Amino acid sequence: MLKLLQEQQQTIISALGHHIFLSIISVSIAALIAIPLAILLMNHRRIGEIMLQVTGIVQTIPSLAILGLLIPFVGIGTVPAVIALVLYALMPIFQNTYAGLTQIDSELLEASEAFGLSWSYKLFKIRLPLALPLIFSGLRIAMVMVIGTATLAALIGGGGLGTFIMQGIQNNDNQQLLIGATLSALLAIIFSICLQALSHLSVKKLTVGLVTFLTLGIGLMGYQFYQTQQNNKIVIAGKLGSEPEILMNMYQELIQADHPEIEVELKPNFGNTSFLYRALQNDQVDVYPEFTGTVLQNLYPQKLKSHEPAEVYTQAKQVLQAKDGFTYLEPMAYENRYALAVDQETAKTYHLKTISDLAKVSSELSAAFDNDFYTQADGFGGLKQAYGLDLKDIKRVEPSLRYEALKNNQVQVTDVYTTDPQIKAQHLVVLTDDKQFFPPYQGAPLLNARVMQTHPEIVASLNKLAGKISAEDMVDMNYQVTIEHKKAHTVAKNYLKEKKLLP
Amino acid sequence: MTANKHEDKNAVKLHHVKKTYDQEVVVKDLSLAVDVGEFFVLVGASGSGKTTTLKMINRLVQPESGQVFVQGTDIAQQPLNDLRHRIGYVLQSSALFPNMTVFENAAVTLNAVGVSNKQAQQRIETLLTEVGLDPERYLNRYPDALSGGEKQRVGIVRALAAEPDLILMDEPFSALDPISRKQLQNLISEIHQRYQTTIIFVTHDMNEALRLGDRIAVMHAGELLQVGRPEQIVQHPANSEVRALFEGQTNAASIADLVAQGYYQVEQQGEYQALELDATLSTLAQMLVTDSAVLVDRQYLITVDDYLRYMAQN
Ligand SMILES: Nc1ncnc2c1ncn2[C@@H]1O[C@H](COP(=O)(O)OP(=O)(O)OP(=O)(O)O)[C@@H](O)[C@H]1O
Ligand SMILES: [Mg+2]
Numbered sequence: 001m002l003k004l005l006q007e008q009q010q011t012i013i014s015a016l017g018h019h020i021f022l023s024i025i026s027v028s029i030a031a032l033i034a035i036p037l038a039i040l041l042m043n044h045r046r047i048g049e050i051m052l053q054v055t056g057i058v059q060t061i062p063s064l065a066i067l068g069l070l071i072p073f074v075g076i077g078t079v080p081a082v083i084a085l086v087l088y089a090l091m092p093i094f095q096n097t098y099a100g101l102t103q104i105d106s107e108l109l110e111a112s113e114a115f116g117l118s119w120s121y122k123l124f125k126i127r128l129p130l131a132l133p134l135i136f137s138g139l140r141i142a143m144v145m146v147i148g149t150a151t152l153a154a155l156i157g158g159g160g161l162g163t164f165i166m167q168g169i170q171n172n173d174n175q176q177l178l179i180g181a182t183l184s185a186l187l188a189i190i191f192s193i194c195l196q197a198l199s200h201l202s203v204k205k206l207t208v209g210l211v212t213f214l215t216l217g218i219g220l221m222g223y224q225f226y227q228t229q230q231n232n233k234i235v236i237a238g239k240l241g242s243e244p245e246i247l248m249n250m251y252q253e254l255i256q257a258d259h260p261e262i263e264v265e266l267k268p269n270f271g272n273t274s275f276l277y278r279a280l281q282n283d284q285v286d287v288y289p290e291f292t293g294t295v296l297q298n299l300y301p302q303k304l305k306s307h308e309p310a311e312v313y314t315q316a317k318q319v320l321q322a323k324d325g326f327t328y329l330e331p332m333a334y335e336n337r338y339a340l341a342v343d344q345e346t347a348k349t350y351h352l353k354t355i356s357d358l359a360k361v362s363s364e365l366s367a368a369f370d371n372d373f374y375t376q377a378d379g380f381g382g383l384k385q386a387y388g389l390d391l392k393d394i395k396r397v398e399p400s401l402r403y404e405a406l407k408n409n410q411v412q413v414t415d416v417y418t419t420d421p422q423i424k425a426q427h428l429v430v431l432t433d434d435k436q437f438f439p440p441y442q443g444a445p446l447l448n449a450r451v452m453q454t455h456p457e458i459v460a461s462l463n464k465l466a467g468k469i470s471a472e473d474m475v476d477m478n479y480q481v482t483i484e485h486k487k488a489h490t491v492a493k494n495y496l497k498e499k500k501l502l503p
Numbered sequence: 504m505t506a507n508k509h510e511d512k513n514a515v516k517l518h519h520v521k522k523t524y525d526q527e528v529v530v531k532d533l534s535l536a537v538d539v540g541e542f543f544v545l546v547g548a549s550g551s552g553k554t555t556t557l558k559m560i561n562r563l564v565q566p567e568s569g570q571v572f573v574q575g576t577d578i579a580q581q582p583l584n585d586l587r588h589r590i591g592y593v594l595q596s597s598a599l600f601p602n603m604t605v606f607e608n609a610a611v612t613l614n615a616v617g618v619s620n621k622q623a624q625q626r627i628e629t630l631l632t633e634v635g636l637d638p639e640r641y642l643n644r645y646p647d648a649l650s651g652g653e654k655q656r657v658g659i660v661r662a663l664a665a666e667p668d669l670i671l672m673d674e675p676f677s678a679l680d681p682i683s684r685k686q687l688q689n690l691i692s693e694i695h696q697r698y699q700t701t702i703i704f705v706t707h708d709m710n711e712a713l714r715l716g717d718r719i720a721v722m723h724a725g726e727l728l729q730v731g732r733p734e735q736i737v738q739h740p741a742n743s744e745v746r747a748l749f750e751g752q753t754n755a756a757s758i759a760d761l762v763a764q765g766y767y768q769v770e771q772q773g774e775y776q777a778l779e780l781d782a783t784l785s786t787l788a789q790m791l792v793t794d795s796a797v798l799v800d801r802q803y804l805i806t807v808d809d810y811l812r813y814m815a816q817n
Contacts, residue, residue: 105598107594107595107596107598108598108600108601110563110594110598111592111594111598111600112600113563113587114561114563114587114590114592115587115588115592115611115612115615115661116583116584116585116586116587116588116615117584117611117615118584118615121615126600126602129602130600130601130602
């Protein structure tokens with residue numbers, strides 16, 4: 001854990017910084033909407049009550065739904081994340097401010113009337129200061145909630161600590177999950193304390209501070225938004241992890257080698273495939289690498305006509321063209337799917353090359369499987385039937401513990417992804433799925449209609465990867481990025497040069 | 504309308520005012536004139552319309568019909584805040600703003616009329632001293648750190664600060680303990696004598712009304728039953744309702760008044776006869792004929808000497 005913290009220091013700090021930025025800006029905007037609104041409505045009780053209901057209802061809309069609705073209008077990244085967070089933060093701030101302003105002792109209000117005090121004096125010197133403790137408790141509730149919810153930004157490439165949580169869930173990596181969750185909890189506590197401290201400042205100082213901060217923050221965000229709105233460039237995105245990031249960088253290098261005039265922007269780390277796909281539909285993203293299996297199993301689920309990779313690709317290509325007018329370019333060589341692996345010694349002793357080989361000796365061997373793999377029908381359950389596997393013992397363990405068990409020879413067989421860098425790190429031998437039980441997952445660039453119209457010339461550049469990159473190559477590159485912590489960009493460029501795809 | 508344009512000798516004049524809440528008439532066609540410099544007390548049972556009448560003078564309540572004149576001007580014809588800056592207001596709960604210090608509270612009206620902070624501070628310090636609060640100790644305290652009596656003293660300072668033509672007081676002492684009440688009654692009397700500010704004072708304590716008022720108006724169900732000097736009202740009540748209200752009440756001082764002025768000892772060893780605070784001075788005198796001292800309200804020991812010194816002063 002400490003080691004991971006040290007290795008990823010840079011990423012963690014920048015994710016933390018972005019998370020803080022997202023949270024503060026969202027709560028500040030929400031405060032700037034909710035507090036004046038409460039002031040406006042404090043003497044109009046009926047409308048005030050209605051507003052209370054409305055902000056409450058907004059809160060019950062699931063965050064995924066809000067993000068989905070926002071993508072067509074404001075695209076992806078920071079802006080929709082902030083809008084969603086602002087919507088959530090409105091309720092606690094409005095509710096508390098409204099309560100604070102309307103529950104002031106009526107005798108005090110009567111006194112302020114009777115002394116002939118001005119409108120602004122009554123508001124800034126009497127009502128707001130008296131409501132301040134409640135307003136701050138609203139801000140604190142909002143802040144804690146927003147820090148927790150801001151992890152959703154990772155779903156749409158908005159960055160922040162959510163990236164660790166998503167990555168942790170995806171890779172079944174508890175350490176990353178823990179980093180994301182712990183830091184976000186710590187942040188919540190620290191901010192809560194800071195707000196408590198701020199609550200002793202005067203209304204005037206607070207107003208000035210809030211407005212200054214917001215002007216800066218919104219300016220920054222507006223600048224980012226403006227940049228993403230510039231239409232002439234190509235936006236290449238990718239899901240979470242090293243592999244999509246390496247591929248994105250290759251796409252960029254290949255395009256810019258042929259067409260230096262084209263501007264390319266990279267948007268890595270989308271935590272949610274369907275949001276990424278939506279972004280492609282809405283021209284927020286122009287290109288991203290997608291797997292054939294994912295298209296037919298997740299995006300447009302349908303029965304596979306065959307497990308033959310070429311046929312699966314054709315089926316996927318047709319669906320994408322028919323549904324969205326997307327162009328699915330030629331796939332690369334490697335596949336990224338489930339597989340069984342053994343250590344080198346076991347492979348040698350039992351002469352194991354394929355899963356059929358394993359089936360013959362399976363009663364002598366034990367396995368350690370990831371829980372998901374074990375329980376899914378298209379995981380071990382189906383595999384066992386297809387090959388007649390009859391393992392001596394099966395342990396269901398944490399992914400990270402599997403390799404320990406292998407090293408100690410407690411087990412000999414485990415499940416892996418075919419491009420898992422651990423294959424290299426642990427010196428594993430991947431057994432060929434000779435009966436093609438697992439559906440093939442081949443990666444290929446997916447392009448929307450807009451980019452095909454504006455930049456058809458990039459197709460030739462991207463097609464240079466068709467049929468390239470073997471599973472071993474990908475394992476090796478993933479190894480360099482995740483284990484050796486090399487930059488995805490460097491790794492991608494080196495590979496292309498080595499294969500003479502770049503001059 | 505027959506209202507006279509020149510009402511100079513009247514600080515306040517209500518001219519056929521009427522107020523209805525939810526179809527119920529709360530103040531019925533009421534006319535009343537309060538002289539400049541007068542200490543005018545409004546008494547009546549709960550719900551008789553005292554507060555409503557008082558609030559029509561600083562326009563916290565808008566009369567449905569009729570007119571209200573302050574210093575001869577129809578208040579409906581002048582800017583609201585100008586009117587209110589000239590009228591002090593003291594509520595039953597002191598209604599000090601809890602987020603402001605004693606000074607800031609007392610200076611709100613001075614602030615509103617644009618008096619400099621320095622001048623305001625001088626004025627507030629003088630007034631605090633006059634109501635028996637040491638400015639050095641009290642100026643920067645928050646209301647939280649004040650007793651009920653101290654709060655009400657600050658409330659009085661706040662009402663006096665801008666040198667108003669008129670002060671409205673709505674049961675200002677009814678939430679206080681008997682001793683503080685007596686002390687503040689004495690205090691407001693002194694202040695009235697010193698500044699000669701017109702005061703309209705609402706209470707439902709008849710004894711208080713008799714002690715303080717130059718004139719008393721008795722209200723019942725939104726109407727005035729009688730307006731007159733205290734002895735007139737006691738000796739010649741206009742009807743049986745007024746008589747019932749003031750029966751057995753005299754403006755004679757009770758023991759509380761003696762204690763309020765500090766004529767007692769705290770030393771309490773030994774056995775003494777006990778008396779309550781609302782007992783009359785004559786009861787006390789009778790007991791002091793036989794005993795050397797009497798224990799009042801379980802805490803104030805009053806000796807013959809205390810009694811004699813009090814009688815000599817009053
Ligand atoms: N804002 C209001 N809305 C409706 N009714 C009111 C309102 N203010 C006063 N009333 C009613 O008007 C009547 C007179 O009230 P007011 O406060 O003037 O009485 P009061 O003589 O001051 O009584 P108390 O001695 O209890 O303070 C009462 O019946 C009261 O219920
Ligand atoms: Mg009242």
